[in-house]
Amino acid sequence: MAGPPVKFHNSQLARQQRKVAYLLLAPAVIILLALAIYPLIYAGALSFRVDPLYNPKVARFIGWRNFTDLFEDSRFWASIRLTLYWAFVVVAIQMVLGFLLAILLDSKLRGSGLLRSLIIIPVFISPIAMGLNWRFIFEPVTGLANWILSNGLGVEKYSWLSHVDTALTTLMLVDCWQWIPFVALILLAGMQSISPEIVEAARLDRVRGIKYYFKIVLPLIRPVIMVVILIRLVDEIRMFDLNYIMTEGGPGSSTLLASTYDYTIFKHGHLGLMAAYGFLILILINGVVGIFLNTLYRSEKAARQEDMN
Amino acid sequence: MRSTMYSRMLFGLAIVLVFIWLVPVMWVVLTSVKPTNIINSAVPIFFDFAPTLDHYVEVFERFRFGRSMLNSFVTVGVSTLIVMIIALPAAYAVARMNLMHGDTWALVILSLRFMPGMVIVLPYFKIATFLNLIDTQIVLIVVYVAFGLPFAVWILRGFLLDLPKDIEEAGRLDGLSWIQIIFRLIMPMAAPGIAVTAIFTFVFSWNEFLFALFLTLDKGSTMPVALQKTIDLYNVLWGSLSAGAVLQLLPMILVVFLLQKHIARGLALGAVK
């Protein structure tokens, strides 16, 4: 039932429709191209140069060296591996728990609107303020987290963000805390857009509870799920602010995700290397998104085709 | 009967979960009304202190939050409005019209969002200084449109794909033009999705830091930048930081409560049909 593109059989109408479609699309595409082209060309040119921010006098063209330097840098490969690991794990957790949270919140009882408004706060609160506060909360000796864990659960105090083996997990926890409500709310909006006839039909068929959500809702909101996965995946690969504020990639380089690494290169003033790395991140995201669209999107389309027939 | 019991239980669980979820946020709110020496105590102190509004006074007096707040409202408000006006037709075209390579277009639109911000910030800085737009709201509005648009188109696309397929045909039979179909039929039906998209477009710009930092100086700076000023090199002014975070959060909560109604109305309209 999910809406496929409307097909008109009258060819004149179809042509007219296409014209209107391009007209509707044009402002967005033109604006984006206008705003993106110069920065991309600029960054592209930069990636083949040495251009120190702190000493622009020595700027010059150096060919592919920025790229080969990166490929020879073991930290670069480690950061790419870590970023992919991070993105897939975190998005998987967020989607599963976000869906479950959406089910919990999909209630018609009084006060559910209030709950929905409250749960979204983690997305809204400033990542800078919250990232710092998390650092404060995870402070090993005096922080709230250890206070709760040691007084409430008897767990020994631990320095969550300063140990190589727990820093990444702690970051993941905070990131999930922030974004699960986002996933849940988008999925919820999708759930509530399901036409009442279907809900009614399900009710009459006595399909309810968990079964209703997994058998009926899940396939229906697949387009929304795809979009959320895609957007979360892209944003997690680009993950920066929380990572930068909470650990700056440390301790050692145990939480050094790609964007944070690129930012430290920016701070070092290696503008050329930064741009080269930026393009590699761009390629990485394009690759991941391409694979994602090829596998999952195809199945979405196939499902849509099936719906139509 | 069993069903209500069951849904009540679920709802109770949801309440407990939301409460736990918000503990860190409550901690921030609590910090914002604590005197400084209580904040810096060695053991977390929950309620045993005399609440103070000093930090709120401080963020306005010293960190000029009033001005930053106004800047934030103008830049983020205007850019969100522009984004929604442009994104809705585009998303509609991509999602529901028989567009050649519709998905490819959608991808092109999304691709700007792939670039790490720090690579883009430098060229924008150069353009802005060239046009003498540094420290103005215009440059931030432009950037927020550029970064908000792809996201909005994609989220909206998902919601529009979800709508029943026969709306357009019904509208066409009633003699409505495409624009009328979009604004009279699609918009009310997709209201929950549009509301959610608008909220998130708003919030991403609202909390955006990197561009706001580099493209403004002081007069044009937005709230995230003002907030960052509470972080001294030698100690963080936790009280002011938290007070600022709460002030930055309040308008967002307000927006959500206001839009909550629209989301409900959108549902009701769908039900009537």
Add this chain to the structure above:
Amino acid sequence: MSGWDDLYKRTMAESKAMKEKISRRQMMKIMAATATTATVGMGSRIASADTKGPGWYTDDKMKGKVTMFVSAGQRWELPARGVLPLFNERFPNIEVDIQAGPHGEMVTKSMMLATSKSSAMDVLYTDFGQWPAFHAVNAMEDLEPFASKDPGWYDDYNKDTPTGVQYRVPANADGTLYGLTGDGNAKLHFYRQDLMHAAGIHKVPETWEEALEVAEALHNPDKDQYGFITTARRGGFAGWVFWGMLASYGGEWFDKQAEGGWHPTFNNDKGYKALETLMKLMKFRHPVTLNATDNECNTALANGSAVYAPIQWGTAVLQNPEFSKFPNDIGTDLVPRGETAESAHRPLMGGLGQYVSAYSENKEAAWEWIKHLNSGDYTDSRISDAYIEHTGQPARISMLNKYENIRPHFAGLKKSFPVAVSFVPLIPEAFTLSDIIGNEVTSVITGEKSIDDALKAMDKGVEGVMMDSGYYG
């Protein structure tokens, strides 16, 4: 008897008297300042009949607007705002607009501003270590023509400000003046007198070996009391800890800081010794150390969970009763030295200062403003008072002397400046290099690399940057 209580009471009484004189708005600013750093009384704050010095003059003919960009908060923005009313008194027709930005990304942002050749900023108030970069892009105005017009003031500034934190090209007493250093800092040795006495240690450690003994003696993790803390976060934070220790063992960044040199010299005995000693101290580290900036360190020292910080940037917050639980027990002294023959007390120093932008359209007025900001008692003792009262930390020795009774760590600064070395080499690439060595240091602490490998990587990384920048011809 605690001198602090006494001073605190006196301040309170004085501030009551001051309230009548100061507008409400100014009061709010002062309150904002006191909220974070103890602003304690100065007898001289209640203006006596004649506070003016030989440098006092006024000029109502000079006109225009001066815009200054400065890091927000203590030490930089607030003191500047503090001395502004007196500037307005002297130059009623010059409008000074102080624009404050977050300190965190200041180095990157101010550099972008400088390279954009914008005339929007007349004065930039920036880090000492960054000045060579501004100079390299010709963003700074030569200040000699301005300064030489008032030889009395210039002489006083020169005598009072340590040469090591002055900005001159070349970096010696005869170099050309390009900026004024209003703010000075050095790595200091913070220790807990009460605990050391209790442990039977009555002497402040001189060498790193003695420092190790103190760290071990005071280390008591079962009671949440850790014997060592420092800023070992990735990047420059960790880099300057290592460089500080290396300096105390007689090490250097380069074989020679001149043509034909510029080859990094980390991978040698001194580098090994410094990193090895740091690793020994790390055995007693506070758990937050590896993710610690100055913020975390100061918080831990203030609440008592860390009790010893032998190599830590100077700050007033630890002796501020509102922030610290042990304002009277935390002592300051020189950073320890190594034990080898080449070792010496060589604390790192830095600071912040102002320069007049080469693109400014109002250089005369801009100069008057930064001169006022750095004039101290020579122009008017009220300027010094306001500077300190608004959390300033001057580089001028006379001011450190004058206020050390209310800012105890000034004594440590005063002792450090004469023997200190710059916290970065004075070249445009300074911060880039600091991050490179810092990242290698943290990888040793986390066990990713051995000391030898890290030192080799430092040399290689630094050499690569120097090569790109054309130092080897």
